[in-house]
Amino acid sequence: MLKELIEFIAKALVDNPDEVQVSEVEGEQTSVIELKVAKEDLGKVIGKQGRTARAMRTLLGAASTKPASAPSWKSSSRRPWPQPPRLHPTSPL
Numbered sequence: 609m610l611k612e613l614i615e616f617i618a619k620a621l622v623d624n625p626d627e628v629q630v631s632e633v634e635g636e637q638t639s640v641i642e643l644k645v646a647k648e649d650l651g652k653v654i655g656k657q658g659r660t661a662r663a664m665r666t667l668l669g670a671a672s673t674k675p676a677s678a679p680s681w682k683s684s685s686r687r688p689w690p691q692p693p694r695l696h697p698t699s700p701l
Contacts, residue, residue, distance in 0.1 A: 613671055614641055617664055622649035641668065 611632040619625035622645050629644040645653050654661050 610639065610641060610668055610671060613667065614643055614664060617667070618643055618645060618653055621652050621660065622646065623652070624649055639672075 611630050615628060615630040618628045622628060624646040627646040631642045633640045643653065
């Protein structure tokens, strides 16, 4: 299910949807989903400052059926995905 979700989103974002390849390796506690796209489409999947990739990672976490599992994302470009910002609650004025 997660693999199909990422494939659907990626194909909607890129100019070359036929070159989108998604593979999934399931472990005991995590799943690794690898997304491969054409070189010219890599920026579209990453997005400005990694926002698109971060949003895809968020969707993976929300769609994950294993409550204890933490889905991982692996890029074929070997570029590290930016980590999402940590949000801190603000104190009332």
